[in-house]
Amino acid sequence: MPVEMVLTIISKDRPGLVQTLAQVIADHSGNWIDSSMARLGGEFAGILRVDVSERTVASFEKSLAALAEHGIAVTVRHDSVAPRSHGQRVHLNLTGADHPGIVREVSSALARHRVSIDELHTEVRPRSMTGEPLFTAEAIVILPTGLTINELRTELERIGNDVMVDLVLTESDNAKAD
Template identity: 50%
Template sequence: MQTHLVFTVIAKDRPGLVERIAEIIAELGGNWIESSMARLGGEFAGIVRIGIAGERSDELIAELQALAADGIDITLRSDVMGPQELEGVFAHLDLVSQDHPGILRDITRVLSDRGVSIEHLETEVAPGSMQGEALFKASADLRLPPVSPPPR
């Protein structure tokens, strides 16, 4: 039986980091299905989903956790069920605003109150143009809640 594992990785950024993880997965017959990774403030952070034969998953988990000795922190989650079918309509949001403390909380509260799920989110604070004020920029892939048919 195929098992899906989802894990996060955080480490000081350095060349070969992803290769090291990918090598362990490949050696044990695992399949790298999807990932999102980035360098943030000198740290490397990512989330990865892989598929592996169930009888090899414990061995893989042990190998990944052993990376802690090299400063690579892995947090594992098991997803035995595999990916689920998503409901609702896909939408994309690009936002630029003057930055201020709490802006992401305010934006996500509006989305949450309306039942919107965030599937992917990237944010940054960048210098503004003429006046140099900081600008908050966000790009998000969203899943809108399913729409119920109107009552008859």
């Protein structure tokens, strides 16, 4: 019977990191289910869901721990199937001059309204004309039953004015979460 695990990985970025991890998974007849990985600064970080046979769990975890000798830190969590969020899926785009507190303010408003963040990607890059730091965020959020996209938009636009960012909410392609 397969055992699902969630792995977090962090290492100095270098070629071959994903291949090394994929090889350990393959060596234990594991299955790479899904992942999100990125180079952040000089580090490579990721989160990955795999499944391995119940009989190979111990040796798999031992092999993952041995990656520390190569500078690859792996944390393992056995996946306890959490209930999926139900509600309307909404795409959130945010753009503005970079400054501290943007994520804190927006995530606080989402939490107050019991909105679940399904995916979040942020980046600071230079503006094309001025070179000034531009903060962007893209998220897929799930609105709880009873909260409309317009109610959330009103709240986020108020916050957007306070922290001087532009916020756009649109219905996601998959309008309802499971």
